[in-house]
Amino acid sequence: MSQTAVAADGWPFADALHAEWTKLRTLASTGWLLLGLVALTIAVSAAADAAASCPAGGCQADPAKLSLTGVQVGQAIVVVIAVLAISNEYSTGMIRVTLAAMPRRLTVLAAKAALVVGLVLAAAAVAVLACVLLGRLILPGHGLTLAHGYRALSLGDGAVLRAACGSVLYLGLVALLSLGVAAAVREAAVAIGFVLGLLYVFPILASVASNPHWQRHLEQIGPMTAGLYIQVTLGVKTLPLTPWQGLGVLAAWAFSALLLGALALRLRDA
Amino acid sequence: MTTITPYRSTARAGRDGFGQLLHAEWTKFRTVRGWVIGMIVAVLVTAGLGALLAKAASPQCEAQTGSGQQHAVACGQPDYTVGPGGVLVNDAFNFVRQPLAGNGSITVQVSSLTSAGGGPIGSQPLVVPWSKAGIIISGGTSPGSAYAAMMVTGGNGARMQWNYTGDTAGLPGAVSAVSPRWLRLTRDGDTLTGYDSADGRHWTRVAAVTLAGLPSTVQAGLFVTSPVYSTYSSSSIGSGSGTSTPTKATAAFDQVSRTGRWPAGRWAADYVGAEGSGVASGIGGYHEVDGRFTVTGSGDIAPLIAGALNDGPNITVRDYLLGLFVGLIAMAVIAAMFMTAEYRRGLIRITLAASPHRLRVLAAKAIVIGAAAFVVGLSSAAGAVLIGTRIAHSAGVDLFPEPWPTELRIIVGMAALFAVAAVFTLAIATIVRRSAAAIIIVIVTLVIPFVLSAPPGIPAGLTDWLLRVTPAAAFALQQPAPRYYQVAAHYSTGSGYFPLAPWAGFAVLCGWAAVALVLAAYLLRRRDT
Numbered sequence: 069m070s071q072t073a074v075a076a077d078g079w080p081f082a083d084a085l086h087a088e089w090t091k092l093r094t095l096a097s098t099g100w101l102l103l104g105l106v107a108l109t110i111a112v113s114a115a116a117d118a119a120a121s122c123p124a125g126g127c128q129a130d131p132a133k134l135s136l137t138g139v140q141v142g143q144a145i146v147v148v149i150a151v152l153a154i155s156n157e158y159s160t161g162m163i164r165v166t167l168a169a170m171p172r173r174l175t176v177l178a179a180k181a182a183l184v185v186g187l188v189l190a191a192a193a194v195a196v197l198a199c200v201l202l203g204r205l206i207l208p209g210h211g212l213t214l215a216h217g218y219r220a221l222s223l224g225d226g227a228v229l230r231a232a233c234g235s236v237l238y239l240g241l242v243a244l245l246s247l248g249v250a251a252a253v254r255e256a257a258v259a260i261g262f263v264l265g266l267l268y269v270f271p272i273l274a275s276v277a278s279n280p281h282w283q284r285h286l287e288q289i290g291p292m293t294a295g296l297y298i299q300v301t302l303g304v305k306t307l308p309l310t311p312w313q314g315l316g317v318l319a320a321w322a323f324s325a326l327l328l329g330a331l332a333l334r335l336r337d338a
Numbered sequence: 339m340t341t342i343t344p345y346r347s348t349a350r351a352g353r354d355g356f357g358q359l360l361h362a363e364w365t366k367f368r369t370v371r372g373w374v375i376g377m378i379v380a381v382l383v384t385a386g387l388g389a390l391l392a393k394a395a396s397p398q399c400e401a402q403t404g405s406g407q408q409h410a411v412a413c414g415q416p417d418y419t420v421g422p423g424g425v426l427v428n429d430a431f432n433f434v435r436q437p438l439a440g441n442g443s444i445t446v447q448v449s450s451l452t453s454a455g456g457g458p459i460g461s462q463p464l465v466v467p468w469s470k471a472g473i474i475i476s477g478g479t480s481p482g483s484a485y486a487a488m489m490v491t492g493g494n495g496a497r498m499q500w501n502y503t504g505d506t507a508g509l510p511g512a513v514s515a516v517s518p519r520w521l522r523l524t525r526d527g528d529t530l531t532g533y534d535s536a537d538g539r540h541w542t543r544v545a546a547v548t549l550a551g552l553p554s555t556v557q558a559g560l561f562v563t564s565p566v567y568s569t570y571s572s573s574s575i576g577s578g579s580g581t582s583t584p585t586k587a588t589a590a591f592d593q594v595s596r597t598g599r600w601p602a603g604r605w606a607a608d609y610v611g612a613e614g615s616g617v618a619s620g621i622g623g624y625h626e627v628d629g630r631f632t633v634t635g636s637g638d639i640a641p642l643i644a645g646a647l648n649d650g651p652n653i654t655v656r657d658y659l660l661g662l663f664v665g666l667i668a669m670a671v672i673a674a675m676f677m678t679a680e681y682r683r684g685l686i687r688i689t690l691a692a693s694p695h696r697l698r699v700l701a702a703k704a705i706v707i708g709a710a711a712f713v714v715g716l717s718s719a720a721g722a723v724l725i726g727t728r729i730a731h732s733a734g735v736d737l738f739p740e741p742w743p744t745e746l747r748i749i750v751g752m753a754a755l756f757a758v759a760a761v762f763t764l765a766i767a768t769i770v771r772r773s774a775a776a777i778i779i780v781i782v783t784l785v786i787p788f789v790l791s792a793p794p795g796i797p798a799g800l801t802d803w804l805l806r807v808t809p810a811a812a813f814a815l816q817q818p819a820p821r822y823y824q825v826a827a828h829y830s831t832g833s834g835y836f837p838l839a840p841w842a843g844f845a846v847l848c849g850w851a852a853v854a855l856v857l858a859a860y861l862l863r864r865r866d867t
Contacts, residue, residue: 119797134797141786148778155774159682256774257678261671264781265664268789273387275832276657277394286394 084170084179092153092183101149102191109142109195114202122211131212131221132231132301135203139235139299140292142195143242146188147263150246153184155256163338173333181247181326185240192239196232227301234298234315241315242267244322245291251329267292284308291321356702359693363702367710370679373672377710380668381717387661388722392729395653418642418651419481419611424741426650427502428565429481430611430637433474434624435559442598443524444473444558446591447538448490449515455567455585464585467493468826469564470639471589473523475530476557477549481611484549486530487561487639488521492587496521497824498532498544502641505824506545508534525598528552538593559605560624562589562635565826566616568647584618586636594629611637616649640825644738644818645833654738654818655748656834658726662752663785665718669756670780671773673707673763678773686867696862700768704855707764708757715756719749738818751815751840758844758851759784762809765854768862783850784809791831798830802837809850811836814843
């Protein structure tokens with residue numbers, strides 16, 4: 069019939085995108101998780117802003133990084149969103165229907181990745197904007213004033229704009245990393261545990277490394293430590309990598325994981 | 339007539355005792371190969387991270403070889419004074435003394451105690467809350483000797499202190515000419531008893547302590563000391579930085595009276611531990627006019643405090659346990675799947691058909707996963723601590739020494755934390771029935787607050803609050819050394835000083851686990867499978 073003909077003639081990627089969008093949009097959890105991502109990121113950032121203090125002696129606080137603290141916790145929700153997009157299909161057996169309908173497995177993965185990253189970027193943009201705004205409103209009340217050498221946080225400042233946009237991209241890359249791991253290990257709890265362990269282990273290791281040589285290397289290779297260099301606006305020159313190189317390290321982790329996930333999806337039985 | 343015997347199966351009736359249920363759950367657990375492998379990997383990774391942390395925390399010192407080339411060597415450990423019981427101590431004070439043979443006592447009136455510090459020592463008057471002046475009976479004049487002392491302090495009233503860590507409060511309030519304090523210390527064998535009085539007639543016993551192995555002739559007399567005055571800047575963000583300046587205190591003593599066998603003649607003045615850091619230079623001796631002594635001193639008689647910005651070694655075994663959260667995540671994943679796998683495969687219906695007492699099923703599962711997690715936690719923590727300590731010793735790292743009860747508390751505490759955390763995860767998984775939801779709830783409440791407390795960049799106020807109320811409070815079990823009320827220091831979470839006491843923090847986790855278990859039991863009974 070004509071309807072069948074239209075579907076068969078369509079551009080395969082657009083069809084895959086449409087199918088994945090339908091699956092994702094009709095799950096109640098997607099909306100709640102995106103809302104949770106925004107709320108948690110903003111709440112933690114606001115708490116960090118409110119807990120800051122800058123006594124008369126001056127302080128080394130980095131207002132942009134401080135007001136974007138919530139990203140470090142919000143990324144946990146991003147991991148869940150991305151992992152569930154794949155693991156849910158395996159836990160319900162839906163994956164067999166999906167792959168029967170769309171035998172090009174990599175197209176399916178690409179469609180999922182495009183949708184999940186798009187949604188995460190959109191939610192992250194909202195959260196990060198709110199964080200910057202809150203930082204602008206709250207921080208001057210906690211001693212980070214012009215008298216202590218701090219200007220009010222503004223996206224007109226190039227470094228702050230880079231920190232804000234970079235934080236959004238950071239969350240998008242974390243989503244890609246999680247998608248890749250989920251495609252490789254399938255089980256949701258294992259994928260979430262693995263990705264969060266990988267993200268958080270490097271800052272912990274680097275925090276006790278009194279040996280500066282070790283500390284630099286641990287921070288350089290960690291997806292979270294290197295990726296979050298993008299939030300640094302003070303003392304950028306002392307970082308082991310430039311902010312964008314740091315984000316590049318995270319991107320390398322994310323694309324390696326995605327490659328691994330793609331291989332696993334392609335080669336294994338569903 | 340024939341009697342018809344009804345058929346009876348010769349097979350033994352199945353029993354549904356709790357033992358059988360436990361055995362069934364244990365079989366379900368141990369036969370999932372991924373979980374067993376996951377637990378072994380968790381132990382290996384955690385112990386390996388302990389080794390990595392020990393390597394990363396080893397400072398490298400450079401030395402010149404004969405040919406002028408630089409090469410890395412182990413750093414020499416600074417010489418710390420060791421007090422009774424192996425505690426690292428500060429022991430520096432001005433000691434105006436005479437030997438006391440056998441039993442006896444010394445009584446004195448203190449009528450003033452003032453401190454000064456700042457740029458050139460003595461240029462600015464300063465209130466140093468833990469400046470100390472009083473009487474002391476000590477095993478000897480070498481730093482680290484056993485002692486007991488009665489003293490007045492700059493801001494904490496009269497106190498009796500002994501062997502560096504002991505501290506009991508006496509009369510409150512500062513001393514002045516109009517409100518002096520009388521102090522008395524008596525020796526009877528190994529027992530030293532301290533008294534204080536506001537008028538010299540009505541005495542109150544502050545404490546009686548036993549100092550094992552005190553020699554028959556002890557050194558007794560007046561002492562004055564005053565610790566470094568520290569300010570911590572940088573906005574409570576991150577590890578921050580601090581400045582410390584030595585201070586000195588001057589006290590006036592009067593009406594010295596003694597009982598027992600004391601030599602005649604002048605008092606000797608010794609400066610104990612004069613070369614220590616934090617001691618103002620150029621002080622010592624005393625002035626005596628008509629039985630009124632004026633003594634000035636600087637330093638402290640107190641335990642060393644571990645951690646950055648403090649005077650003790652800043653590496654503790656706690657640093658080697660930071661990787662434990664990776665093992666904890668793995669164990670939580672297994673605990674969540676131990677329950678959610680039942681729902682995913684429909685196995686729960688068979689389980690509950692075989693054992694209709696649903697709460698007993700939950701209890702059996704909790705015991706199995708708790709025991710497994712205890713073993714994983716114990717081996718992970720013991721591995722990380724033992725490997726880390728060994729590497730530290732071979733690299734010559736300046737590691738804060740732990741008395742064995744503390745080390746045991748840390749290792750067994752981590753095992754208990756793993757066990758209760760696994761039960762907590764199992765309960766959450768029973769409530770939400772989805773492994774993804776369960777694991778993220780556990781990671782956000784248990785792991786992330788702990789992770790946020792370690793790296794600099796998060797305001798301490800936020801993480802301290804999180805480590806009080808969330809299940810992550812149980813990480814207080816890692817605290818490597820006690821907070822000493824009588825030492826003003828920088829007790830930050832980053833250096834291992836948690837906002838709650840070790841077992842109090844563990845109780846917070848137990849509370850969360852209990853609440854989750856009750857809710858899980860209620861829902862398991864009320865809901866259809």
